[in-house]
Amino acid sequence: MLASRPSANRSIITVLKPIAALSGLLITLTLGTAAAQAGHPVKGSWSGYWGPSEAQKHRILMMLDWQNNEIVGTFNPGPSAVKVEKATLDVATWTLTLEAHMPTQSGGTARYVTTGKLENLGSWNNRRYSGTYEFGQERGTFIVALN
16 A cells, blocks of 8 residues: 555646646736736827817827836827927826927917826726817817727
8 A cells, every 4th residue: 555655646746747837837927918018007009089079070199108207209100290298197186288289270380288087097908098188279178099
């Protein structure tokens, strides 16, 4: 009887080794995925609409990043890109204000300011930034989603 115990222990070890290896792999993948999702809540590509009414909506794309403890970014990247001049985030309420000078139809520029709340911060596929904007004398609402 004593001679059969070492082989039983070897059988248990043989069964447990793959389970331990698989568990280690799953833990590593889980931690790696969590680390890959770390970043500033505003960082990324955002797209949506702004306008004074449903009939007068304009498409907008924002590229935002967190660099040197500041939010930086661009409205409508490309040949007509406009740099975000000032960004302020109140983390107590998750209210974000972005300021820039956007081109007008007359060829000049006008001050463009968005103020809104970041919502669904824990989500990577449903994060939103929405609120009100001012573009020169025009006022309205906007909503963008993280792409």
